Amino acid sequence: MADKSTNNIELKVLVDKGSNKVIFIEPDNDFADVLFSFMTIPMGTIIRLARKHSDPVVIGCMNNLYASVENIDEQKFWIPICKDMLLHPHNAADAQCNLLN
Known part of the structure; x- marks a missing residue:
């Protein structure tokens, strides 16, 4: 398990190497919460x-x-x-x- 005291953001990314495009990104819960909080400003x-x-x-x-x-x-x-x-x-x-x- 990752150390929560670091300033790292963990993302799981699925990339289509043929077209060099991101297909899917899965952030951890904390990162998603922060992004959603920006949308409430x-x-x-x-x-x-x-x-x-x-x-x-x-x-x-x-x-x-x-x-x-x-x-x-x-x-x-x-x-x-x-x-x-x-x-x-x-x-x-x-x-x-x-x-x-």
Whole structure:
């Protein structure tokens, strides 16, 4: 059995050598859990983090949409926290992701 304290990722890969293409990949459970946790990150968080990057990442029109929400006057919202909720969304699967170690 592999030592869990190492930083190795174990993958079983089936490759079609004739076409040099991957047919199947089987990760260990921990790796799969981490990949699935990435898919639960809200788009607002991804856009905000991408904009802070030294070479900003453009994700279609999402950057424009995020900037539009930033520029809306808080008076247009029912309560000021609504704008903050759009700009800093929470992960619905946060409790499950926190269990990943």
